[in-house]
Amino acid sequence: xxxVTQTPKFQVLKTGQSMTLQCAQDMNHEYMSWxxxxxxxxxxxxxxxxxxxxxxxxxxxxxxxxxxxxTEDFPLRLLSAAPSQTSVYFxxxxxxxxxxxxxxxxxxxxxxx
Amino acid sequence: xxSVTQMEGPVTLSEEAFLTINCTYTATGYPxxxxxxxxxxxxxxxxxxxxxxxxxxxxxxxEATYRKETTSFHLEKGSVQxxxxxxxxxxxxxxxxxxxxxxxxxxxQLKVEL
Numbered sequence: 001x002x003x004v005t006q007t008p009k010f011q012v013l014k015t016g017q018s019m020t021l022q023c024a025q026d027m028n029h030e031y032m033s034w035x036x037x038x039x040x041x042x043x044x045x046x047x048x049x050x051x052x053x054x055x056x057x058x059x060x061x062x063x064x065x066x067x068x069x070x071t072e073d074f075p076l077r078l079l080s081a082a083p084s085q086t087s088v089y090f091x092x093x094x095x096x097x098x099x100x101x102x103x104x105x106x107x108x109x110x111x112x113x
Numbered sequence: 114x115x116s117v118t119q120m121e122g123p124v125t126l127s128e129e130a131f132l133t134i135n136c137t138y139t140a141t142g143y144p145x146x147x148x149x150x151x152x153x154x155x156x157x158x159x160x161x162x163x164x165x166x167x168x169x170x171x172x173x174x175x176e177a178t179y180r181k182e183t184t185s186f187h188l189e190k191g192s193v194q195x196x197x198x199x200x201x202x203x204x205x206x207x208x209x210x211x212x213x214x215x216x217x218x219x220x221x222q223l224k225v226e227l
Contacts (some may be wrong), residue, residue: 031213042217044203054224058214090156097213098206099145104156
């Protein structure tokens with residue numbers, strides 16, 4: 001009954017460091033997405049994938065990379081962290097995409113100092 | 114462009130009061146509509162959804178009706194509890210194009226007091 005698992009839950013980075021936020025789902029969902037949540041701005045789409053080997057950019061992709069080598073995993077890489085990337089990051093997956101909704105992970109709270 | 118507009122919070126109510134959180138959307142085509150809830154320190158949970166006009170989604174005493182003529186999906190509950198305190202997000206999604214993403218409103222914080 002794991003659903004969507006994100007690690008780590010909390011992370012502090014120094015400006016310029018890189019890191020990978022992990023996301024794994026055990027529901028055999030084809031669709032996966034990464035969002036960031038900032039106060040007063042709701043959730044904004046960073047990158048998404050419609051299946052293994054297929055990724056594309058969302059609304060705010062700059063400074064982030066993704067890959068999808070398996071159906072289960074969809075890691076998000078921060079290339080060179082900046083204070084503007086301080087946020088809460090959510091990974092989500094879906095069997096059928098936007099039509100029927102997504103299942104969300106519990107989030108990663110990232111602070112860049 | 115495509116968007117979701119929901120009422121700003123925080124909304125503060127007494128326990129057993131009636132709740133309405135307004136949501137209107139702008140979208141092409143025939144989107145599905147959702148309400149997600151986020152409890153403190155947690156991720157988003159799907160509260161209810163409606164996939165076509167005039168559908169009513171319901172769950173845990175919450176209801177919302179898909180009104181295509183007014184492009185609205187207002188969330189209602191007849192008697193709120195302290196445990197309903199959370200942030201509520203309205204969203205729409207489509208099954209074609211754009212990676213099947215969800216478009217979210219900015220969220221409405223609800224505080225229920227004894």
